[in-house]
Amino acid sequence: MNGDGVTAPAVALRHATAPGAWPLLGHLPHLATGPLAFLDSLPQHGDLVRVRMGLRDLHVVSDPGLVRRVLTDRRTFDRGGVLYDKVRAVLGNGLATCPNDEHRWQRRALQPAFHRALMERYAATMTAETDALTARWRPGAVVDITEETFRLTTAVAVRTLFSAGITAHAAEELRAALDVLLRGVYTRVVAPAVDLVPSPARHRYRRALARWRAGVAAIVAAYRAAGVDHGDALSLLLAARDGQGRRLSDDELGDQVATLVLAGAETTSSVVAWALRLLADHPETEARLHAELDTALGGRPVTGAELPGLPYTGDVVREVLRLYPPAWAVTRTATRETELAGRLLPPGSTLMCCLYLVHRRRDLFRDPELFDPGRWAAGEVSREAYVPFGLGATKCIGDDFGMTEATLALASVTSRWRLTPVSRRPPRPVPRIVLSPGPLPMLLAAR
Ligand code: HEM
Numbered sequence: 001m002n003g004d005g006v007t008a009p010a011v012a013l014r015h016a017t018a019p020g021a022w023p024l025l026g027h028l029p030h031l032a033t034g035p036l037a038f039l040d041s042l043p044q045h046g047d048l049v050r051v052r053m054g055l056r057d058l059h060v061v062s063d064p065g066l067v068r069r070v071l072t073d074r075r076t077f078d079r080g081g082v083l084y085d086k087v088r089a090v091l092g093n094g095l096a097t098c099p100n101d102e103h104r105w106q107r108r109a110l111q112p113a114f115h116r117a118l119m120e121r122y123a124a125t126m127t128a129e130t131d132a133l134t135a136r137w138r139p140g141a142v143v144d145i146t147e148e149t150f151r152l153t154t155a156v157a158v159r160t161l162f163s164a165g166i167t168a169h170a171a172e173e174l175r176a177a178l179d180v181l182l183r184g185v186y187t188r189v190v191a192p193a194v195d196l197v198p199s200p201a202r203h204r205y206r207r208a209l210a211r212w213r214a215g216v217a218a219i220v221a222a223y224r225a226a227g228v229d230h231g232d233a234l235s236l237l238l239a240a241r242d243g244q245g246r247r248l249s250d251d252e253l254g255d256q257v258a259t260l261v262l263a264g265a266e267t268t269s270s271v272v273a274w275a276l277r278l279l280a281d282h283p284e285t286e287a288r289l290h291a292e293l294d295t296a297l298g299g300r301p302v303t304g305a306e307l308p309g310l311p312y313t314g315d316v317v318r319e320v321l322r323l324y325p326p327a328w329a330v331t332r333t334a335t336r337e338t339e340l341a342g343r344l345l346p347p348g349s350t351l352m353c354c355l356y357l358v359h360r361r362r363d364l365f366r367d368p369e370l371f372d373p374g375r376w377a378a379g380e381v382s383r384e385a386y387v388p389f390g391l392g393a394t395k396c397i398g399d400d401f402g403m404t405e406a407t408l409a410l411a412s413v414t415s416r417w418r419l420t421p422v423s424r425r426p427p428r429p430v431p432r433i434v435l436s437p438g439p440l441p442m443l444l445a446a447r
Pocket of ligand 1: 071079095096097103107157260261263264265267268271321325326327330331387388389390391393394395396397398399401402403406
């Protein structure tokens, strides 16, 4: 019997309603006090579980086959739901947020910027930026590794995707504005009312937005004046025409680029931050990683060409992506009536494909809560159930980029530094847009 009192055959997918709803508030109190513990409890009830968010329903999907169906059946499901609507309201329509009917031209326009052949060039920037970041580190100092890795990934995004030929100083100015802007976007997505009240934070956000827009406009003008195709995302967007054959305005170009960075920066930075923390908590894994890096690199700095010789480092990243998938929840709206796991969903229903839950299914992963990069070389991972980059037409365009960046950053940092958490208390994952580890103060020591 499932939560709605419907008897389902043993092998059939089950739908249910999460128990413990409060009058009017539904399950919001559970989500507010212990969101991950609440989510963790859902698969025991079914593969598709209805959660009540006040008066609205959210259907949480944790079965890999159902996730595949929701993410690939684009005639029935579109990108929508509160999260996408709110990001769109703040940043406009970019590739990572646009609905299906605007998706095709945007994906086509941007795809060449993520071609595998470009990864070598990007890898050089990734290692240079990691060096620039760690050059500021001193043994004995404490840094918030979540902040540091975010600084790294925003800098890499600015340098690789849209700032060919600009000075290091201008790129840093732009990165700093973007930093404030992206954090501000998160705040506005969660609490849109912040813009109604004058405050120093609102002033900072508005100044950053103005600086960002002016900076992008200056770069666009420079790209147009130079008339050179830099082969990067901005060059492609400058040449692109939208679904109506129209070129993008400067503000639209700025929004497109910001959305691209929004999709790529905190996702990748949280992988590196989680990895550094998990390694500190698992000395045997750390020792094995050090052994691989020391043998393969022999003290030389890591480069993109070295990655195929670092399989264990790659497995550490893959395992972090399994355990703490940054894009932990991918939402969709049903555009027509449909049936899923035996439940009839009316048009407008919101679904949340919970990649975090899929990656922790007991029936698909041995000891799913265990951080064990060794499971990859042992061939124990069900590829069907491992979907950190999503699926189908909207599968992450930056998957190679993100993997390359996270693996290089991890190799570069751990070959030269040992990081120890200031507090041994396990970090509490913060499920916002990205599953972040929250602040992670760590003590630096040279290796
Ligand atoms: C390890 C890091 C990353 C993870 C885990 C990740 C995860 C994802 C996931 C799950 C999606 C699918 C969303 C959906 O279907 O609605 C996605 C889409 C996307 N990601 Fe990533 N991502 C990462 C890194 C990056 C990077 C580095 C970039 C760009 C520089 C990027 C840009 C995008 C864009 C633009 C989309 C939308 C693609 C489309 O709709 O065609 N991501 N990502």
